[in-house]
Amino acid sequence: MTTRTESGWKAPIAMTCADDLHSVTSSLWVWQAYEPAAKCDLTSAALKIGNELLLIDPIPLVASALEELCSAGRPALIVCTNANHARAAGEFRKRFGARILAHRGAKGSLELEADEWIGGESELLGEVKVCEIEGSVAGEIALRYGDIACLGDAVINLPGHGFAVLPDKYAIDAKLLRGSLQNVLRWQFSVLTFAHGLPLTTRAHGCLADLLD
Numbered sequence: 642m643t644t645r646t647e648s649g650w651k652a653p654i655a656m657t658c659a660d661d662l663h664s665v666t667s668s669l670w671v672w673q674a675y676e677p678a679a680k681c682d683l684t685s686a687a688l689k690i691g692n693e694l695l696l697i698d699p700i701p702l703v704a705s706a707l708e709e710l711c712s713a714g715r716p717a718l719i720v721c722t723n724a725n726h727a728r729a730a731g732e733f734r735k736r737f738g739a740r741i742l743a744h745r746g747a748k749g750s751l752e753l754e755a756d757e758w759i760g761g762e763s764e765l766l767g768e769v770k771v772c773e774i775e776g777s778v779a780g781e782i783a784l785r786y787g788d789i790a791c792l793g794d795a796v797i798n799l800p801g802h803g804f805a806v807l808p809d810k811y812a813i814d815a816k817l818l819r820g821s822l823q824n825v826l827r828w829q830f831s832v833l834t835f836a837h838g839l840p841l842t843t844r845a846h847g848c849l850a851d852l853l854d
Contacts, residue, residue: 656683656729662706665832665840669789670710672702673839681799683728686834688786690766693717697784697791698726698836699733718742718765722793722836724750724779744773747780772824776817777807783825790830795822796849798838804852822853 659672668689676683686697687710694714698721702710716737719730724747731753734741742765743751745758759765761773761782774781777795784791794811795818798804806822809815826849833845841848 656700658701658703659685659706660703662702662709663839665834665842666789668787669832669834669840670713671834671840672700672706672710674700681837684834684836684838685728686791686840687713687716688769688784688789688791689714690768690786693766695720695766695769695784695786696730696733696739697834698722698793699729701729701732720765720782720784721747721751721755721780722783722791723747723777723781726793726836727752744771744780744782746773750779770828772828773821774818774825775821776814776819777812777821779813785825785828785830788829788831789834790825790828790832790845791834792825793836796833796835796852798835798841804838804841804848806852819853822849826850826853 657674657676659674662672664670670687673682673684683700685699688695692714694716695718716739719733719739719741721743730741740756742757742759743755748758763771770785772783774795794807812818830846832842834840
């Protein structure tokens with residue numbers, strides 16, 4: 642059976658579907674489902690920029706939740722935050738005609754072909770900043786829109802693990818990863834999202850600074 646790699650684990654292409662969509666702010670939504678094969682929660686986010694949506698590491702949503710999300714805007718871009726996060730990006734692209742973006746460091750490892758390979762200097766939809774995160778997994782990036790920062794695997798927020806930097810055994814270079822995350826602290830933000838775990842909505846910048854201290 643064809644598989645996807647998710648943070649070092651093998652997960653089936655028929656991924657778990659999220660039942661609920663959670664509104665975090667007027668421009669941010671998240672959805673999450675437990676994936677038994679990965680043995681962890683997979684979390685996705687959507688940012689509203691104007692009348693368009695930027696989807697981050699999307700997993701499938703039930704029809705009612707997807708309809709609710711699309712009532713907020715048109716899915717225009719899909720960002721895979723690293724080489725392990727193809728997830729359901731291909732299905733969203735096929736359904737909505739949205740373009741898939743990923744860091745050029747994920748090329749050759751991401752299990753689909755992106756429409757555009759980007760770098761750390763990129764700016765998406767004119768307002769979303771990109772930051773390269775070295776030492777995590779291939780092609781790892783973070784995004785910032787207003788007071789929202791979005792991470793991939795570099796930091797997790799999972800039951801049983803808590804708020805933590807990606808465990809060393811999954812990182813390419815754990816020391817480099819922690820140093821690279823300092824670049825995220827140059828941004829000002831109050832909300833922080835993850836590819837594994839629900840977002841921090843209180844003192845997010847300070848919590849990340851404390852974690853890296």
